Amino acid sequence: MTATKGLEGIVATTSSISSIIDDTLTYVGYNIDDLTNHASFEEVVYLLWHQKLPTEAQLAELKQQLADNMSLPEEVINHFKTYPINDVHPMAALRTAVSLLGLYDEEADSMDEAANYRKAIRLQAKISTIVTAFSRIRKGLEPIAPKTDLGFAANFLYMLSGEEPSEIAVEAFNKALVLHADHELNASTFTARVCVATLSDVYSGVTAAIGALKGPLHGGANEAVMKMLTEIGSPENAESYIREKLANKEKIMGFGHRVYRQGDPRAKHLREMSEKLTKLTGEPQWYEMSTKIEEIVTSEKPLPPNVDFYSASVYHSLGIDHDLFTPIFAVSRVSGWLAHILEQYSNNRLIRPRADYTGPGKQEFVPISQRG
Numbered sequence: 048m049t050a051t052k053g054l055e056g057i058v059a060t061t062s063s064i065s066s067i068i069d070d071t072l073t074y075v076g077y078n079i080d081d082l083t084n085h086a087s088f089e090e091v092v093y094l095l096w097h098q099k100l101p102t103e104a105q106l107a108e109l110k111q112q113l114a115d116n117m118s119l120p121e122e123v124i125n126h127f128k129t130y131p132i133n134d135v136h137p138m139a140a141l142r143t144a145v146s147l148l149g150l151y152d153e154e155a156d157s158m159d160e161a162a163n164y165r166k167a168i169r170l171q172a173k174i175s176t177i178v179t180a181f182s183r184i185r186k187g188l189e190p191i192a193p194k195t196d197l198g199f200a201a202n203f204l205y206m207l208s209g210e211e212p213s214e215i216a217v218e219a220f221n222k223a224l225v226l227h228a229d230h231e232l233n234a235s236t237f238t239a240r241v242c243v244a245t246l247s248d249v250y251s252g253v254t255a256a257i258g259a260l261k262g263p264l265h266g267g268a269n270e271a272v273m274k275m276l277t278e279i280g281s282p283e284n285a286e287s288y289i290r291e292k293l294a295n296k297e298k299i300m301g302f303g304h305r306v307y308r309q310g311d312p313r314a315k316h317l318r319e320m321s322e323k324l325t326k327l328t329g330e331p332q333w334y335e336m337s338t339k340i341e342e343i344v345t346s347e348k349p350l351p352p353n354v355d356f357y358s359a360s361v362y363h364s365l366g367i368d369h370d371l372f373t374p375i376f377a378v379s380r381v382s383g384w385l386a387h388i389l390e391q392y393s394n395n396r397l398i399r400p401r402a403d404y405t406g407p408g409k410q411e412f413v414p415i416s417q418r419g
């Protein structure tokens with residue numbers, strides 16, 4: 048048995064949800080560029096869960112179901128108020144809240160297909176409320192109830208700030224949600240599938256996936272990018288900062304990808320939005336700094352920016368706190384996790400690979416009293 052480090056290149060399952068072929072990303076065969084330019088996030092959720100685009104009636108039904116399920120049990124809200132609040136990262140709060148939600152869902156452990164779909168709707172609906180409520184409570188503010196006449200993207204921004212967002216903010220945020228919704232067998236999706244392949248429940252699968260997304264080599268990179276941009280401070284400082292990091296063999300957050308070689312097709316959409324939004328907010332330095340970093344990194348190494356790089360300046364321009372960037376990734380990606388969880392249940396087999404043992408050979412057991 049020979050191990051492949053990081054399972055690189057290993058095909059671990061079949062899936063009909065999304066694919067990356069020759070650096071082209073599709074959801075159920077639809078190119079990510081078309082979906083980003085033309086689809087609402089809710090249409091994409093429907094597409095991932097049903098493997099077809101919705102009709103107007105089907106989309107209206109899904110939107111209604113999401114709107115009807117956005118409120119949180121009082122216990123989850125109250126639980127946020129018991130944290131040593133300033134020290135808790137919102138990804139840890141989200142991971143805990145999703146796990147807690149399972150305790151208040153009577154169908155949590157049901158393996159019935161229809162019940163699992165209902166749980167998918169509940170989780171997709173409630174995840175925005177969790178992130179925005181936590182963000183407000185930690186600032187000493189009251190959570191804001193969703194507005195049923197707003198779409199998913201607008202509602203998130205509204206519940207976060209309490210103000211109805213501008214058209215351009217909604218357009219940018221909707222695009223970001225579409226771009227992050229699914230990505231074949233990325234680490235968090237694989238985690239979700241491994242978890243539910245034991246026939247564990249949907250809440251456990253999503254909780255596990257949130258844990259995997261949190262790390263800086265995966266979803267946590269978007270917050271790390273903003274930390275780097277803040278440290279650099281202005282476009283003129285970018286060159287020396289990046290060259291020093293590269294010389295020290297340190298990673299530049301938001302660059303590189305396990306699967307893409309020529310570049311991540313999602314990055315160009317976020318780059319475009321970053322340019323537009325930073326101009327509008329009168330802070331073009333974030334975009335200028337980002338393009339400068341891209342220029343330097345790509346001149347040194349074949350490492351194009353990934354989805355996390357320009358999303359940082361986009362979210363910053365939307366006035367979003369930097370530690371909410373990764374939870375926002377989860378708000379979108381939960382749609383993909385849920386699609387994969389439902390797909391896993393529909394054709395399940397325990398996921399259990401092997402390890403290439405590299406420890407000591409046969410050893411004689413020595414009683415504890417005789418060990419030196």
Ligand SMILES: CC(=O)SCCNC(=O)CCNC(=O)[C@H](O)C(C)(C)COP(=O)(O)OP(=O)(O)OC[C@H]1O[C@@H](n2cnc3c(N)ncnc32)[C@H](O)[C@@H]1OP(=O)(O)O
Pocket residue numbers: 053263264265266268296297298299300301302303304305306350353354355
């Ligand atoms: C949504 C997402 O999850 S997208 C990815 C988000 N993560 C990041 O942006 C973090 C920064 N990027 C990385 O750490 C990596 O590129 C990953 C984790 C995304 C992919 O990693 P892998 O396929 O395992 O590549 P690995 O980490 O082995 O890197 C291969 C080589 O490229 C280098 N490299 C890879 N990414 C970077 C980077 N961002 N900056 C500098 N060097 C890099 C490595 O140092 C290594 O060099 P070496 O061969 O000289 O040792």
Ligand SMILES: O=C([O-])CC(=O)C(=O)O
Pocket residue numbers: 229230232233234265305306353354
């Ligand atoms: O696919 C990956 O490895 C990481 C990624 O880009 C994503 O999850 O969106």
